[in-house]
Amino acid sequence: MPNRIETSAPVAALLVAAGRGLRAGAGQPKQYRLIDGRPVLAQALAPFLAEPAIGRVAVVIGEGDEDRYADAIAGLDPARLAPPTIGGATRQDSVRRGLQALARDGFDGIVLVHDAARPFVSPALIDAAIRTLDESGLAAIPALPVTDTIKRIDERGHIAETPPRDRLVSVQTPQAFRFGPLLAAHEAASAALLHGFTDDAALMEWAGHPVATFAGDPANIKLTHPEDFMRTGAGNGKLLVTRVGTGYDVHAFGPGDHVWLGGVRIGHDQGVVAHSDGDVALHALTDALLGALAEGDIGTHFPPSDPQWRGAASAQFLAFAAERVRERGGRIDHLDLTIVCEAPKIGPHRDAIRAAIAAAAGVTAGKVAIKATTSERMGFTGRREGLAALATATIRLPEEE
């Protein structure tokens, strides 16, 4: 826990929330959508309201968003929350209007400008912003090294330049500034009819001020596109609820020299009697996912009567079910599999099976558990007449209406 921050000047936070969220879609501004049942804006505000060094928190909202805003902040401590300011057509305009409102209230000191669309901002990052600014001067912003190679393209989309990567960073918010110079830079840019600045540090650079950096946080993403909401687990802005499905499959042994289990070909003195490749593990997992989705079973989607599935690789069945989870705005939390047979031995193939299942389902291997057991020579598996698999799938799906 860092020490309480002692600053040389009062600190305010300005959250810009006047955008329309057109790239994220979903019919409403993204800052009012829910993640884990809480509005994005409320999540972005909470750590600023909780920071004792911040004396005032101001929000810029879109015209007509007053009711949405009131709903979103219900339950937050209103004591340090200033009445909202109405924003402008661009982020730059919205920040300027927010700064002007703070100036009208007589504020001067340090201001942290933050995107309401970054709800995962941590107390540690806010702390770093204030400390770095207080120690370094007029402007301090969070920066992360880029991991992709960045190129500049020409108007035809052809590469014009590949700048050396070791000096490139991507920058986030909160960005911390001395209030007076930031407001002056905004006013000057506006007077010069320059409205294309995509962050506030760029205005300070334009005004000739040095801008320091401190370490950004990879978790502090800006929700921009629908996939960003998918990654957070916030399918369509609805609360995600956990659903569990189970699956079971058996196949009789028959002539052959191998079996397929969990997408892995395992040499054996018998094969299995099946329409597809007879992979009981993948069939049980497919049914477990379809059960959690309440979308029928493997036979509903891949009827054994359909010749196209003769000898089919069962990984495609599991991949289909996993894709259905994603198409419905959900995510797979865990896949648990038990294979029941006297032989072949599963142990030597466990890691390969785990990796193959993870690849087919599009999850990390850490979300796949593989267990095996004999049935102590009892029943059809004990008599080596066939093999069986049981599976459980735990997923999260947007709550039903």
Ligand SMILES: Nc1ccn([C@@H]2O[C@H](COP(=O)(O)OP(=O)(O)OP(=O)(O)O)[C@@H](O)[C@H]2O)c(=O)n1
């Ligand atoms: N006129 C605007 C535009 C943007 N923002 C805010 O600036 C932040 C970053 O902008 P961006 O991600 O571009 O949000 P939107 O403008 O809402 O998105 P889009 O461009 O897809 O419509 C967001 O918190 C957004 O609400 C703002 O206050 N006023």
Ligand SMILES: C[C@](O)(CO)[C@H](O)COP(=O)(O)O
């Ligand atoms: C301010 C910002 O979040 C820094 O990365 C970014 O520039 C905002 O860009 P947007 O196009 O307004 O989302």
